Amino acid sequence: MDCLFCKIANGEIPSKKVYEDSYILAFHDINPEAKVHVLVIPKEHIPSCDFVNAGNSFNVSYIFEKIPHIAKEAGITNGYRVITNCGEDACQSVKHLHFHIIGGEKLPEHIR
Ligand code: 5GP
Ligand code: ZN
Numbered sequence: 001m002d003c004l005f006c007k008i009a010n011g012e013i014p015s016k017k018v019y020e021d022s023y024i025l026a027f028h029d030i031n032p033e034a035k036v037h038v039l040v041i042p043k044e045h046i047p048s049c050d051f052v053n054a055g056n057s058f059n060v061s062y063i064f065e066k067i068p069h070i071a072k073e074a075g076i077t078n079g080y081r082v083i084t085n086c087g088e089d090a091c092q093s094v095k096h097l098h099f100h101i102i103g104g105e106k107l108p109e110h111i112r
Contacts, residue, residue: 005096009043026070036104046097049086076103
């Protein structure tokens with residue numbers, strides 16, 4: 001499948017990894033919007049929030065279970081923002097479910 005984040009998940013395309021296990025991968029965003037900007041993806045290809053269902057929602061709860069650890073590993077100590085863009089109006093550019101973890105500095109009240 002021609003999916004950028006599937007290729008990052010299987011190592012075909014390199015990334016700066018923060019955390020990895022059998023189900024998920026966290027890596028630094030190539031174009032950071034704050035001092036720390038990490039992306040967390042399920043290894044399973046789920047195109048967006050619109051495609052989360054009873055059969056794959058384990059990935060979402062599992063990612064949220066791991067987010068505090070990933071944020072800490074990335075050096076975040078004083079809070080962070082978690083964002084997922086879904087579909088056209090949200091400007092989702094990569095069609096593989098991902099959660100942005102943004103922090104490492106005081107963020108504006110609204111970002112993106
Ligand atoms: P979206 O706009 O879909 O919510 O977020 C996609 C994110 O993926 C963007 O923040 C973009 O900078 C990041 N990104 C795009 N291509 C690559 C890549 O090849 N490597 C990494 N590490 N991040 C990427
Ligand atoms: Zn994919």
